[in-house]
Amino acid sequence: MDWSALPPMTALRALAAYADTGSMTAAGARLNVSHAAISQQIKGLEDRMGLSLIDRARGKGGLTPEGHALAETTLDAFANIAMLSAELTGRDAERPIQVSTTPTFASSWLMPRLAGFRQKHPELSLMVDPTPELREIKPGGLDMAVRYGSGNWPGLEADLIVESTIAIVASPDLVGTGDFESPGDLTQFHWLQELGTSEASEFLSRYGAVLNTAKGLTSLPGNLLLEAARAGQGIGVAARAFIQPDVDSGRLRILFEDTRNDGYYLVYRPGVMRPSARALYRWIKSETEAEFG
Amino acid sequence: MDWSALPPMTALRALAAYADTGSMTAAGARLNVSHAAISQQIKGLEDRMGLSLIDRARGKGGLTPEGHALAETTLDAFANIAMLSAELTGRDAERPIQVSTTPTFASSWLMPRLAGFRQKHPELSLMVDPTPELREIKPGGLDMAVRYGSGNWPGLEADLIVESTIAIVASPDLVGTGDFESPGDLTQFHWLQELGTSEASEFLSRYGAVLNTAKGLTSLPGNLLLEAARAGQGIGVAARAFIQPDVDSGRLRILFEDTRNDGYYLVYRPGVMRPSARALYRWIKSETEAEFG
DNA sequence: TTTGCGATGTAAGTTGAGGTTACATATTGG
DNA sequence: CCAATATGTAACCTCAACTTACATCGCAAA
Numbered sequence: 305m306d307w308s309a310l311p312p313m314t315a316l317r318a319l320a321a322y323a324d325t326g327s328m329t330a331a332g333a334r335l336n337v338s339h340a341a342i343s344q345q346i347k348g349l350e351d352r353m354g355l356s357l358i359d360r361a362r363g364k365g366g367l368t369p370e371g372h373a374l375a376e377t378t379l380d381a382f383a384n385i386a387m388l389s390a391e392l393t394g395r396d397a398e399r400p401i402q403v404s405t406t407p408t409f410a411s412s413w414l415m416p417r418l419a420g421f422r423q424k425h426p427e428l429s430l431m432v433d434p435t436p437e438l439r440e441i442k443p444g445g446l447d448m449a450v451r452y453g454s455g456n457w458p459g460l461e462a463d464l465i466v467e468s469t470i471a472i473v474a475s476p477d478l479v480g481t482g483d484f485e486s487p488g489d490l491t492q493f494h495w496l497q498e499l500g501t502s503e504a505s506e507f508l509s510r511y512g513a514v515l516n517t518a519k520g521l522t523s524l525p526g527n528l529l530l531e532a533a534r535a536g537q538g539i540g541v542a543a544r545a546f547i548q549p550d551v552d553s554g555r556l557r558i559l560f561e562d563t564r565n566d567g568y569y570l571v572y573r574p575g576v577m578r579p580s581a582r583a584l585y586r587w588i589k590s591e592t593e594a595e596f597g
Numbered sequence: 598m599d600w601s602a603l604p605p606m607t608a609l610r611a612l613a614a615y616a617d618t619g620s621m622t623a624a625g626a627r628l629n630v631s632h633a634a635i636s637q638q639i640k641g642l643e644d645r646m647g648l649s650l651i652d653r654a655r656g657k658g659g660l661t662p663e664g665h666a667l668a669e670t671t672l673d674a675f676a677n678i679a680m681l682s683a684e685l686t687g688r689d690a691e692r693p694i695q696v697s698t699t700p701t702f703a704s705s706w707l708m709p710r711l712a713g714f715r716q717k718h719p720e721l722s723l724m725v726d727p728t729p730e731l732r733e734i735k736p737g738g739l740d741m742a743v744r745y746g747s748g749n750w751p752g753l754e755a756d757l758i759v760e761s762t763i764a765i766v767a768s769p770d771l772v773g774t775g776d777f778e779s780p781g782d783l784t785q786f787h788w789l790q791e792l793g794t795s796e797a798s799e800f801l802s803r804y805g806a807v808l809n810t811a812k813g814l815t816s817l818p819g820n821l822l823l824e825a826a827r828a829g830q831g832i833g834v835a836a837r838a839f840i841q842p843d844v845d846s847g848r849l850r851i852l853f854e855d856t857r858n859d860g861y862y863l864v865y866r867p868g869v870m871r872p873s874a875r876a877l878y879r880w881i882k883s884e885t886e887a888e889f890g
Numbered sequence: 891t892t893t894g895c896g897a898t899g900t901a902a903g904t905t906g907a908g909g910t911t912a913c914a915t916a917t918t919g920g
Numbered sequence: 921c922c923a924a925t926a927t928g929t930a931a932c933c934t935c936a937a938c939t940t941a942c943a944t945c946g947c948a949a950a
Contacts, residue, residue: 377681575662
């Protein structure tokens with residue numbers, strides 16, 4: 305790392321503020337300095353780098369592509385630092401814990417038990433975001449996420465909390481009690497597909513190549529899929545761990561089971577976790593250990 | 598963005614240099630300041646944040662977890678800025694263009710045509726890195742990458758350059774000329790698996806669940822897979838686009854073809870691209886357009 | 891066209907953050 | 921126990937980054 309290549313931070317800050325506000329005067333106000341300071345800083349930066357950063361021809365607020373790129377990168381870099389430092393100093397203690405989970409995990413596991421966490425930590429507030437895709441986990445944003453997979457998320461820590469294969473299930477009312485040779489034999493039935501979540505979608509999208517002669521396919525959110533399968537409306541693909549009650553009671557049969565033993569992981573950034581998030585982390589770990597471990 | 602929450606940059610720089618070198622004296626030397634300056638900056642930062650960043654109990658170079666986290670984030674943030682600014686000022690004009698591609702694309706498409714690029718731009722130097730995993734594309738590192746997928750890489754631009762499905766292929770000498778109902782019917786043959794690259798590995802890892810009763814499976818790099826398949830050593834999984842010659846000449850038969858129409862994408866960061874990289878970008882686009890588009 | 895106003899550029903002077911030097915105070919290995 | 925080496929602290933210094941003041945520009949209303 306060549307520190308001497310770094311432009312002065314004050315100048316970058318001025319540029320970022322200018323990009324953000326669209327005017328020197330406003331940028332000055334934002335940073336609690338005069339407009340002249342902004343003007344001088346930006347000019348100094350342009351001199352130093354030997355290229356123009358703001359586009360003086362157009363109406364106000366114009367940046368050249370280079371200026372825009374530099375402002376973006378700067379803003380991003382500074383924001384990361386600001387968020388982390390807010391976390392470390394505890395200035396964000398009251399900010400809600402933010403967790404993203406797959407819809408299935410949220411409805412099948414988390415929601416039923418949330419009251420227990422609330423009771424244990426009444427002072428903490430929590431935001432649960434059940435979305436298919438994993439968004440970025442970073443200081444100031446998501447604290448952690450629950451994802452289905454093999455535990456390999458580059459740059460992130462991942463603790464296995466619930467081991468579970470993927471199972472192909474159906475109501476006995478639909479498929480009877482006989483055996484099937486391969487998933488291909490099930491093409492005579494209607495299929496239920498989960499809307500793009502990590503548990504089943506890849507599995508299905510691959511089998512889809514084989515099953516595309518099927519009798520049709522309904523896509524619906526994960527929490528409704530099991531209900532539909534129980535009602536005999538089709539063949540469903542679901543995480544094994546959350547259908548045991550249905551199997552025990554005979555409402556669902558497991559027709560095939562993936563041999564790969566993936567599972568639900570608690571995913572988070574390496575390093576220090578803020579206290580409120582750590583409380584949730586410990587609670588999820590102990591609850592799942594008590595239940596599955 | 599709350600600018601007032603930002604710690605002073607000089608203090609962060611001092612901390613990062615300390616983390617990097619493991620000593621105040623060395624950090625001072627690195628930044629061309631005295632050791633006392635480092636000491637004062639770090640102490641000031643600790644005061645301001647209200648927590649200790651360096652671990653004075655242990656042997657030298659010790660950072661607390663908080664200090665470590667802050668130093669990491671700072672280093673990353675500064676490095677991004679430094680790299681971008683080097684690009685913008687053209688100070689890295691002579692640095693080689695760095696491209697990462699999948700092994701298959703590198704051996705089947707890029708390598709045979711590289712001489713053409715060298716001839717057109719003799720002054721540019723190029724580093725091709727054929728690796729399965731997509732590493733981070735950022736200023737100062739990778740300029741662009743060629744990946745197989747559906748074109749959805751969050752935060753990155755991706756231009757489709759070669760459309761291609763995934764095909765299951767084999768030599769007629771091995772499987773004869775008859776038809777097969779489903780991939781499951783091929784379990785009687787030996788399979789050739791590509792070593793964890795994006796083209797075929799996910800496809801295969803899913804079918805693996807069905808095919809795990811197979812007669813065995815050989816894993817080998819992508820460029821050798823086709824040779825082995827031609828020689829009748831097993832069933833192979835490969836990108837459709839690069840086996841046309843083999844199909845035409847009768848060396849390989851296509852047994853199944855994925856219905857999903859993914860392809861090879863040229864992946865890069867949004868924003869300005871440095872001139873040398875832009876030259877390669879344009880060359881790849883025009884070559885692939887002439888050939889496939 | 892003139893007038894007025896808001897934004898930006900430039901010059902000159904001021905100030906405190908960030909440096910220095912100097913010295914005191916650990917810590918370590920021979 | 922004594923160099924030798926690293927870190928903490930104090931007192932002072934200096935210039936980068938600011939301010940204020942004024943010139944300039946573009947534009948819209950009179």
